[in-house]
Amino acid sequence: MTETLYTEEELILKKTIRDFVNIELTPVVAENDRTGNFPSKPIKDLSGLGIYGIGIDESYGGVGGNSQQSSIVVEEIAxxxxxxxxxxxxxxxxxxxxxHKFGTKEQKKRFLPSMVNATTLGAFCLTEPATGSDAAGIETTATYINNEYLLNGTKTFITNGSIAEIYIVFAKTHQEKGTKGINAIIVDKSKSKGIDTQFLDGKMGLRSSDTSQIFFTDVKVPQENLLGKDGDGFKIAMSVLDSSRISVAAQAVGIAQGALESALSYSKIRKTFGQPISNLQSIQFMLADMSTRINAARLMTRHASQLKDQGFQYTKEASEAKLFASECASYCADKAVQIHGGYGYFQPSYAERAYRDAKVTEIYEGTSEIQRLVIARQILKDA
Incomplete structure (x- = not known):
């Protein structure tokens, strides 16, 4: 399927990323999952393949490209x-x-080049201890005083929170204006005082990624770090989440694909009743269902990416892809454990890790319930 789905250039990209992760990540992924060790070297070395520059203008160190290409990268890593x-x-x-989408030329020139080469990492600071799906209810404040914003508040479940240098922080400047009073502000941690982070230990999955809580106490940020216009923060957050849901869908497809490959491989070598279990119809049906769902999820993700790249509205399609692919990942991980039997219940099997990793794709970037709300509202609006 993939040979006909992708262009020749995309197939080269796919193979390049696959070769890299097979060499650099496969040997260490189980141990990193066990210890929680962050794979800093592979993450940095990926910049040598140009993947952090996909979709970024060459004038800021990027390589151009589009959402379809970044989805390929995410799937292959996942x-x-x-x-x-x-x-x-x-x-x-x-x-x-x-x-890149909402910044000024000066902001892009100041921040993006170091992010393209992964000298500095970024984090998206929206979720708070009391507000998850209700992004409009954030309590972090950005008080405007003397051409500066004074940030106060707490963000939680922030990926890259402890290791990032560049934060995109969403905070309320005008309490009385509701969502139109929220701003998006770029915070350079290296130039800011009053920022503390706490690594959140005990995650069920994605254990070798950094997830942290961030505390902002009277953090002064210059006015020129405002992203977009005053009051655009909520609109920026929703737009970015629309786009990133395609990436999470691609991630879920990658997890599911890995689960299928693991199950296929095991089913061919595991024997029972004198034959490989892959000969058993019950196992074949599970493999068939996994393959079918993965191909459907990949096509939905591809479709959402194409709509985005061609400048069409893609909110509904991104939510559909994210919803279906994330539930596909959980389904395939579950079936992979079932096919492995007792061995799939123990570390360091891929099936065991995928079972834990897959679940969060149904939670972050909007829960499955939020995706269904987005989809329903859109189809009712269009009816």
Whole structure:
């Protein structure tokens, strides 16, 4: 299927990323998952392939390209290491995308080149302890005083939170204006005082990625770091999430693909009743269902990417892809564990890790319930 789905250039990209992760991540992914060790060298070395520059103008150090290409990158990384793929998504599809789409030329020139080569990593700071799906209810404040914003508040479940240098922070400047009182502000941690981070230990999955809580206490940020116009923060957040949902869909497809490959491989070598279990119809049906759902999820993700790249409205399609692909990942991980039997219940099997990693794709970037709301509202509006 992939040979006909992708262009020759995209197939080369796909192979390049696959070769890299097979060599650099496969040997260490199980141990990193066990210890929580962040794969800093592979994450940095990926910049040598130019993948952080996809979709970024050459004038800011990027390589051009589009959403379809970044989806290929995410899927191939997630196929081996979902934790590394979420690091890429938070940095590239959230933080960098926000600056590239909504930033001024000066902001792009100041921040993007170092992010393209992964000298600095980015993080997207929206979620708070009391507000998840209700992004409009954020409590972090950005008080405007003497050409500066004074940030106060707490962000939580932030991917790259402890290791990022560049934060995209969403905070309320005009409390009385509701969502129109929210601003998006670029915070350079290296030039700011009053920022503390706490690594959040105990995650079920994605254990080798950094997830942290961030505390902002009277953090002074210059006015020129305002992203977009005053009051555009909520609109920026929703736009960025629309885009990043395509990346999460691609991540889920990668997890599911890895689960299928693991199950296929095991089913051919595991024997019972004198034959490989792949000969058993019950196993074949599970493999068939996994393959069918993965191909459907990949096509939905591809379709959403194409709409985005061609300048069409893609909110509904991105939510559909994210919803279907994330539930596909959980389904395929579950079936992979079932096919592995007892061995799939123990580390360091891929099936066991995928089972834990897949679940969060149904939660972040908008829960499955939020996706259904987005889809329903859009189809009712269009009816």
């Amino acid at each position: 196929r081996v290491c979902a934790a590394s793929s979420v690091t890429y998504i938070a940095h590239h599809s959230l933080a960098m995308y926000a600056i």
